[in-house]
Amino acid sequence: MKLSKQNMKRVLPLLASALLAATALVLTATGQPVPLDKPERWLHIRVDNQTAKGEMVRINVPLELAEKVLPTIHNDKLHDGKVRVHQAEVNGVDLRALLEAVRTTRDGEFVTVQGTHGDVRVVKQAGYLLVHVREDKDSAKKHVEIRVPMNVIDALLSAGSNELDLVAAIRALSAQGDTELVRVKDENNLVRVWIDSKNTSE
Amino acid sequence: MLAKVGLGLLGTAVLAGAYLAQQGMVRVSVDEQGGQGTHLHLVAPAALVSLGLRVVPDEKLQEVAAQARPWLPAVRVASAELARLPDADLLELRDAEQRVHIVKRGGALLLDVESPRHSVRISFPLRLVNCVASRLESFVPAS
Numbered sequence: 114m115k116l117s118k119q120n121m122k123r124v125l126p127l128l129a130s131a132l133l134a135a136t137a138l139v140l141t142a143t144g145q146p147v148p149l150d151k152p153e154r155w156l157h158i159r160v161d162n163q164t165a166k167g168e169m170v171r172i173n174v175p176l177e178l179a180e181k182v183l184p185t186i187h188n189d190k191l192h193d194g195k196v197r198v199h200q201a202e203v204n205g206v207d208l209r210a211l212l213e214a215v216r217t218t219r220d221g222e223f224v225t226v227q228g229t230h231g232d233v234r235v236v237k238q239a240g241y242l243l244v245h246v247r248e249d250k251d252s253a254k255k256h257v258e259i260r261v262p263m264n265v266i267d268a269l270l271s272a273g274s275n276e277l278d279l280v281a282a283i284r285a286l287s288a289q290g291d292t293e294l295v296r297v298k299d300e301n302n303l304v305r306v307w308i309d310s311k312n313t314s315e
Numbered sequence: 316m317l318a319k320v321g322l323g324l325l326g327t328a329v330l331a332g333a334y335l336a337q338q339g340m341v342r343v344s345v346d347e348q349g350g351q352g353t354h355l356h357l358v359a360p361a362a363l364v365s366l367g368l369r370v371v372p373d374e375k376l377q378e379v380a381a382q383a384r385p386w387l388p389a390v391r392v393a394s395a396e397l398a399r400l401p402d403a404d405l406l407e408l409r410d411a412e413q414r415v416h417i418v419k420r421g422g423a424l425l426l427d428v429e430s431p432r433h434s435v436r437i438s439f440p441l442r443l444v445n446c447v448a449s450r451l452e453s454f455v456p457a458s
Contacts, residue, residue, distance in 0.1 A: 153400060166411035173403055178396045185388035312403035 152310040153177060154287040159305045159314045167301070171314045176287045183280050194280030195272045209270070209277070215242055216266050231255075242266065248299075255299040262289050338362035339423060339440030346434045361443040368450050380454035387455065391448035398422055398441040 153175050160170035184194040191197075198209050215223070215237060224235035231248040246257035268285035272278035286308060295306035338361040345355040368376070380387070397419055406417040416427040425438040 155403075168411075169407070169409040171404065171407040173405055175396070175400055175403075178393060178400070181396055182389050182393045185392050186385075188385060312401055314404075 153312070154308055154310060155312055156286070156308050157306065157311075157314040159303075161303045163301050163303070173312060173314055175312075176283050176308070180280055180283045180287070183283070191279075195276040195278050197275060198277050209275070212266055212270055216263065216270060237263070240264070256297070258293075258296040260292065260294055262286070262292065265289070334362060338365065339443065340438075341440075341443065342436070342438045344434075344436040348432055348434075352433070361440045364443055365446050368447065373454070376451060377454045380451040383451060384455050387448050387452045391445055391452065394424075394441045394444035394448065397424065398445070 154177070156172075156174045156176055156179070158170065158172040158174075160168065162168045180194075183191075187193075218237060220237050220239070222234065222236045224233060226233040231246065233247075234243070234245040236243045236245075240263050242259075242261045242263060244257070244259040244261075246255070248255040262285065265282050265285045268281035269277050269279070271281050289308060291307070291309040293305065293307040295304065297304040341357070341359050341361050341364060343355065343357040345353055347353045383390075400419065402418070402420050404416070404418045406415065408415040413428070413430040416425075418425045418427075419441070422442065423438050423440050424444070426436070428435040
């Protein structure tokens with residue numbers, strides 16, 4: 114039985130609406146991200162081993178993801194994005210007291226060791242805590258460069274006397290410009306940790 | 316009359332297809348090396364998984380929810396955040412024997428593990444993860 118013109122007129126708008134709805138659904142199905150107001154900040158970790166079949170690690174973490182996920186984790190010493198460090202000691206050093214001391218001290222060179230086997234320097238300078246370690250000066254075997262923005266340390270210590278506020282630290286890190294935080298290089302390995310607005314570590 | 320029924324069926328099929336496409340697909344592919352190794356290849360609409368959750372007995376869901384309880388909020392928030400982000404390679408590990416790759420592509424998370432013994436590829440829509448986590452969270456007793 115053929116459709117009359119009148120029936121066609123009734124059915125066609127319905128069919129068109131159905132197709133439009135379907136098209137809209139399919140278009141939203143592509144999962145295209147909503148344009149972001151501000152550029153996303155990414156933490157990158159990259160490990161390259163230069164040997165023939167060397168290991169390779171690439172980790173790209175959106176800082177906002179970490180900022181939102183951390184408060185949801187309640188496990189052992191981590192609660193609400195804060196880690197409890199009451200009397201936390203690393204090799205006999207009270208980590209929180211050390212950070213607090215660094216935070217409240219003026220710019221300057223805290224540690225300088227120049228030995229036959231290498232150099233160590235710890236400096237607070239222009240809003241950064243800089244740690245420089247070089248092993249075996251002559252052959253340049255191992256270099257470690259750590260660069261921590263002081264406002265990240267401030268944020269880390271902002272929670273209270275026996276906690277480190279990881280979420281606040283991540284938020285402070287997000288507000289930084291593109292920065293290389295860690296670089297470790299030896300004969301075979303290169304380790305880099307940095308933040309920028311790219312979603313790749315290339 | 317038949318034409319009307321046909322049009323109705325066509326419209327329903329188009330809408331059903333669009334709904335399934337919108338929900339995305341779950342793909343699982345496992346290949347073990349060797350003659351008698353397992354070869355599993357599964358492609359299923361994510362919508363079926365969501366619907367499947369509705370028919371799983373509540374006791375079973377409560378059991379799973381109790382085990383996963385500490386991590387459910389993190390999984391739900393992470394999947395929602397990842398879905399919002401642009402495509403990216405999140406993790407790549409490679410050594411002499413193995414390669415692990417986790418990427419986000421177009422609303423889905425893809426996990427790829429390759430080793431001399433097996434090859435595993437899994438992909439699923441992030442909104443499915445969110446849906447499953449939310450469903451399981453509804454079985455977690457309020458504390």
